[in-house]
Amino acid sequence: MGPLGVGQTADELAALDQKACDMCGITFFEFRNQGRLGCPHDYVHFEKELEPLIANIHGATTHTGRRPSRAAAAGLPEGTDELTGLIGLRRSMKDAIACEDYENAKEDRDAIRALEDRWLGPPPA
Numbered sequence: 432m433g434p435l436g437v438g439q440t441a442d443e444l445a446a447l448d449q450k451a452c453d454m455c456g457i458t459f460f461e462f463r464n465q466g467r468l469g470c471p472h473d474y475v476h477f478e479k480e481l482e483p484l485i486a487n488i489h490g491a492t493t494h495t496g497r498r499p500s501r502a503a504a505a506g507l508p509e510g511t512d513e514l515t516g517l518i519g520l521r522r523s524m525k526d527a528i529a530c531e532d533y534e535n536a537k538e539d540r541d542a543i544r545a546l547e548d549r550w551l552g553p554p555p556a
């Protein structure tokens with residue numbers, strides 16, 4: 432009779448931390464510490480892991496003020512707010528496309544690109 436799932440959760444977290452991006456090699460652990468991604472592929476790669484966190488963040492508060500960010504309130508690194516925004520936009524874009532709402536899909540896509548540019552810097556010359 433072991434503890435109720437505690438060990439399993441820790442194992443899962445450890446495994447998750449070691450999950451790395453195929454493109455740039457950044458791990459979820461590094462992301463959690465730095466709050467920054469290595470390449471545009473990362474937020475797709477880690478989307479599944481981040482979705483529950485994002486659900487918590489959105490459930491915790493709807494405020495978008497300048498005081499402790501939603502990400503900080505959830506114990507996530509600074510910069511995660513933008514990541515959650517990015518993932519939210521991706522979902523929104525998918526939904527818009529599914530509804531054939533291409534106007535909104537285009538707006539979402541543009542917002543995603545703007546965020547990606549800011550996160551990852553200008554493309555190499």
Ligand SMILES: [Zn+2]
Nearest residue numbers: 452455470473
């Ligand atoms: Zn990457």
